[in-house]
Amino acid sequence: MNSNRRILLTGASVTAAALLAGACSGAANTADRPTGPSACVHVVDAATGKKGEACLPTAPAADRADLTEPRFTHPTKITNPLHPTSEVTQTIYGGQVDGKPFRTEVSRLPGTKTIKVDGKPVEARIIQYAAFSDGRIQEVALDWYAQADDGSVWYLGEDVFNYDNGVVADTEGTWQAGRHHAPPAMIMPAAPEKGDVYRPENLPEIVFEEVTVRAVDQTVDGPYGRIQGAMTVRELHMDGSTEDKVFAPGYGEFSTGTKGGDLEAVSLAVPTDAKPGPLPARLTSLDRAAVAAHESPGAATVREVRAAWDTYRASDAVPALLERQMERDLAALEKAGNGAQAVDPALRVAQNVTDLRLRYEPVPTVDRDRLALWTRQLTIDGKAGNEGAVAGDVTALELAWERVRHETPDAVPVDTDLKKLRAAADAKELAEIQRLAPELAKDIT
Template identity: 65%
Template sequence: MRHKVLLPALGAAVLLAGACSGNTDAQAGKGACVHVVDENTGRTGSACLPLAPDSARVDRATPHFAHPTRITNLTHPTTEVAQTIYGGQESGKPFRTEVTLLPGIKTITWGDRSIRAVTSQYVAFSAGRVAEVALDWYAQADDGSVWYLGEDVSNYAGGVVADTEGTWQAGHDDAPGAMIMPAHPRKGDVYRTENLPGVVFEQVTVKAVGQTVDGPYGRINGAMTVHELHMDGTTEDKIFAPGYGEFSTGSADGDLEAVSLAVPTDAKQAPVPARLLALDKAVRAAHAGPTPATVRAARALWDAYRASDAVPALLVRQMERDLDAWQKSPQDRAAALRVEQNTTDLRLRYEPVQTVDRARLGMWARQLGIDAAVGDKGAVAGDVTGLELVRQRHDTPESAAFSADLKTARDAADRKDAAAAGRIAQQLIEDVAALR
């Protein structure tokens, strides 16, 4: 299911299935034992996960998919939300996520069926840097339930892919599709959002429905809370809400991944406020030329904007945290990047995703030049990945110059040639400015 507030990667043989006596089929769920796995070592223990009885499960019937790519389920409205921004913290570090509906359809063969699925791009950032990327595949069954048909995962360390643990696809290696949201969730419903013992496994129990929660810009009715059991034996509660889907995981005092805002759910049909434009301009200037004076100017314009417009509470908290760090050390590259990420996120309320993503391309191109100048090869590789991920989100034509220069930047990053990457960064900034 969703991407795990950055758990350490496990070894390939992360989970063994079978009855405690070793002879039943855990995937089929016939009173089977799925063994607990040590998260840090990947070792399988003798204890079994406390699975719910099959009689409580609502994911046992075979789903049918006549029109699978229009996903309108109220608490998992995958195709109704263009982009969602999540924020929070993990292990004491700022944590931020961009989830974007991608263009195009992926056909997945599950058994004797070919199912058309939509793709959602999940990009998690730890302290501003790319930490995990996943392409998630979803389809809505005829009864309104949403099914998870796999994910292509890349976990990053030092700007490069460290492993692909957690990758799976329905129909491969006997993997079944998994229900990620019932059509009409009820308290007590149980379903498995990942169901491939040996690779991935999660069991969800619905704790409450019909709840009201505080959203980015007001109260939201019709939310639900679920209790999720992981393959290492740990559990956590998650909230899902209409207009957003997955809404929050964790708590403000510990690890947290919660919605900052989503579009079109939180979009406002109005021009970008003048004070937000001024803030955006000042942050970009300070990002490119950080000094105590430029950072103070950005802080003053943030204060002015915050006083003049509604700002989601989570984004307020994050911006205050990141501006404090930046003011304390104007040369803090990570703090500068996070402040610009936050500012760009605020523009989503007023501008189309494609427009905001062009601003993100410019941000990553500037960051590429900044990181190349200090010879940070890992950060350079991550910056190029940032450019590539944003580019992946749109199927509109782009300039040949941008495509060629991005390829040059990737080649330089792969060779760990920070100087070459730095030379192309300014050209990428100009290419992005010329995109329409």
């Protein structure tokens, strides 16, 4: 996860197939790379994108841990404890950005992507990053990672799609190793030590980050208990700003920001936080109540969610961040009544409950219910005539489907449904959306 991504504004829609499209790059020429260890990296204004005269206060080459050439023999076995990409199936992050509820689904996709690094093909893991502001899609990225033979993890690029009102605004932040002389970028040393410096992104004026390790072997509060072996870093950005991040074993990037300001932190991860056993009956009751309130928010259904939530959290461990978010979203739903203001908090409450279920249920099971959630939301937004929300709902459906499609014996009906929905959303044909949504609901069950 790269929580420093710039979240920008409007444009045209994109399909899930387009998100995954793109040929492999050509070879990078090391001699042509634009910056050496001691070269000036110019400050770039975050608002205008213009390069300034000043140089960023980058570290001396002697402190850099990423100046060796990585060798990739088994690159998809990413087992570095502080970036366990091949071992974590899905991580949910929560918090707030710009005063709005912020939630992220980070999921390992099936398959790999081959990227040429200095003329040699490297197989990389694909991670889907989907960020939601106020419950609605705001950014999507496909990130590509590979582990070198020494245990360090390298970032080989990302496809970025920034959304506004449900449609793609731009793809700013997109880069790939081998394109435009971009080198592979270390995102986690094999055995980080205090004072180590490395660059997770190193294409100045396009993307750039320089990380300094500030502390290792720390203990932090996790979703279900204390976690040992965490690391704190300070990240220098292209505009000269900095932020601190925490990485933790079993999670990777664990948190950035503060509780009182902008925050993106782990709510839970699987299998790290998975617990054997069936879904608790009280959580099942909460899920049913949340679905009812999502479909038809009103005094009665909201009271049922409140009662089910209070009963469940008194009976089972709930991650502190998820508990705080659920209280915030449920309070907003209670205040909204049954009007248009209830739509977004009802959606967020339903999202929170699907996240809680990850503790007990397989990710594909939960993702299939997320398909049902977004199909309900599509119907709600279509009836309301909200064209932007409808476009975003279809994107959310495409993202969830991309995660479960490979486990579906006959994927053709849903593929066809989503293709038709995308065409209707792009054409702003809301009557067609209303006709197609029930077909999708039938095909995903």
